[in-house]
Amino acid sequence: MTLRKIHPQTQALPVRATGGDPESGNSDSVKHQAAAYGKIARKALDDCQQGLAADEALERRRNSSGQ
Amino acid sequence: MSIPKFGGRDCELSTTGIDPQGRRIDCWTVIREILDHLEPALAEQQVRVWARDSRWTQGYGYGRPTSVYSSDCLRHWTSAGQCYYSDMGHIECCTASTLYPREFAAQCLSTLLAVESARRLAQDQAEAGTSYALTTANVDTIDPAISFGTHLSISIESRLWEELFVEHRHPAIYGFVASALAAAIPFFGAGYLMPLSDGSIVYSLSARAHHLTRMQTLATTDAFNRGLLNSRREQHGICQDRMHLIGFDFCLLSAAPMFSLLQCLLAAAEEGYCGLNLYDPIHALRSWSWRIDPMQGRLPSTAILVDGRRLTLPAYVRELATVLLQMCRQGLITDKIAPQATEMLPLVVDLTHYAEEGSLVQCGRHLTWASKLLWLTQLCQQRGVGFDDAAIRLADHDFGHTNPEQGAWWQLWEAGMIDPLIGLDQARSSLARGPRESRDWGRGKLIHKFYDEVSAVDWSYVQLTSGSDRWSPRQRIDFPHLDSLNQPKFANLIEAARDPDHLAQLLDAQSIGTTYRTDPLDDIPGQLAAVQYVGVSNQAVGTSPPKHPSYSISKGASDDVA
Known part of the structure; x- marks a missing residue:
């Protein structure tokens, strides 16, 4: 049963892992695959743009009630 | 023999705010501001939002608990069968229940569209420099011990x-x-x-x-003490139970x-x-x-x-x-x-x-x-x-920030890198109308058609006033099953109904629903004004409650009765 054939849009995506040394920049690493997201990566985090230290921003974004 | 698997999601969103001075705004204020703007935010899409209980304090500190297990309050019911409310310091979104996985996905994303519209409107109308934030994250930004619920409910035998x-x-x-x-x-x-x-x-x-x-x-x-299975037993319908799943994220x-x-x-x-x-x-x-x-x-x-x-x-x-x-x-x-x-x-x-x-x-x-x-x-x-x-x-x-300018996943979706298996148009459609196979479709239609006559709503019923007098009898329309009064059963009938009494007559004549005549004289507690804890609701943002809070009488549930 070749189930993958029913989703050609998924299969057609460019980067697939095939094994190798991730640090060498081969096409198998998470880092290499993450390059697919490079064009749309956010250039700066909003809180950094506002001049806040990120750790301070984390503190201000707390929602400390658990469920 | 298995039964149809109706299901829905109730999700607590990370709910935070920062004031113009850079101070953290207490989450209760953010919740109330955003929920207060839900109705005007959704009006453009012809969605009605019915909310009776606008009180801040009662029951579990800030609202009227309607479940022995849950302290949610400020319920806002939409004409599309969804519900938005406050729970444990978060805005919580509850989808309309459905049988269809794609509709389920559309429901989930539609709730984000709804609260984002309200968040944006509330922020625009707040003091310049105020920011409100909602995300699908279910853990506090700092403390991993604080986790909030993204629950699923699915009908089981x-x-x-x-x-x-x-x-x-x-x-x-x-x-x-x-x-x-x-x-x-x-x-x-x-x-x-x-x-x-x-x-x-x-x-x-x-x-x-x-x-x-x-x-x-x-x-x-309980932090670090939650179960794979949750034994909360709250039936949503007759002859079936609800499987309450508390371990999932908002995927x-x-x-x-x-x-x-x-x-x-x-x-x-x-x-x-x-x-x-x-x-x-x-x-x-x-x-x-x-x-x-x-x-x-x-x-x-x-x-x-x-x-x-x-x-x-x-x-x-x-x-x-x-x-x-x-x-x-x-x-x-x-x-x-x-x-x-x-x-x-x-x-x-x-x-x-x-x-x-x-x-x-x-x-x-x-x-x-x-x-x-x-x-x-x-x-x-x-x-x-x-x-x-x-x-x-x-x-x-x-x-998963609800604001597309901040939530990376919206940008990835627009760029075609990710695919939630539905389109944005389907999510918008789910925001406007409930799933046709579900009783939530019927509940939403009742809210839409008889908005001014609605006097109470819960998951399994809508109560309508049948006269203009404060003490007029009321008609309670029940939804005993998850497919009660869904579109195939109810569409023609609600279209024909002239008023709540006529609706009750039609339902009785066709034997497709259960109606009760209720008496507001017997239900006075729910109509009484509530004591409002001014120390919390009116305090300046970013400050602690005063040591000697004052109290005042707020408008209670009776103010929606003509």
């Missing part, structure tokens, strides 16, 4: 509920359900940068894994296949299937969640089954999905029980292959943890930092 939580006459069925959930929770997780005490970070597939320590619990709120991308898999595995359990038992489901869930290979993106960790085999997470989920698919194809699980399963389960099988080989780009199209991992990795590379960097942790938290 009462016999199965008794089997799981009372009788345990067939323990292997219990084991199967718990084991399958232990796999589904990380496989469909939203991903989380889990901070450890030594300063290091573990990327967890599930943002809830560190809280799941028990096979079953009644409580949902933005895999809502449809996850829902389908859950429908099928519960149907299989109702049919007596009891395979794929893990030796230790809790341990398996955690091992699968936390032992991702950070370089290769693979999931090498194995868990032992009672038959002696050791399976990775992809291998387990693939076997599960394949077994369930066979049941669907052989007619054991039909379209009436779990529609679209023969479309969704093969997709799950596909994803397991990609996950097994570490093909995260392909996984990331439909699995939130994978797309988030790639996104965060890319950000780390661009900024030259690691996962322990505060900015990266904030990016993790804001991945």
